[in-house]
Amino acid sequence: MKRQKRDRLDRARARGYQAGVTGKNRESCPYQCLDARGQWLGGWRDAMEGRGSGLFMK
Numbered sequence: 166m167k168r169q170k171r172d173r174l175d176r177a178r179a180r181g182y183q184a185g186v187t188g189k190n191r192e193s194c195p196y197q198c199l200d201a202r203g204q205w206l207g208g209w210r211d212a213m214e215g216r217g218s219g220l221f222m223k
Contacts, residue, residue, distance in 0.1 A: 174204045181205035185212025 177196055181204065184193060191209055196202040 174201060177201040177204040178208035181208030182212045183208075185209040185216070188216075 181194070184205075185208065189209075191206060194202055194205050194209070196205050
């Protein structure tokens, strides 16, 4: 059975979330496409909210 690849936008959001968890700033977004960049920033914002509420250790 073949495994399906994850959607590119889902992958961009997941990478943005990981960047936010590790404490990277929003200017480190590697995407130029507006859709992927928006998803990356959305994941980054979610992670930063989690850090602000004490979900992750700094």
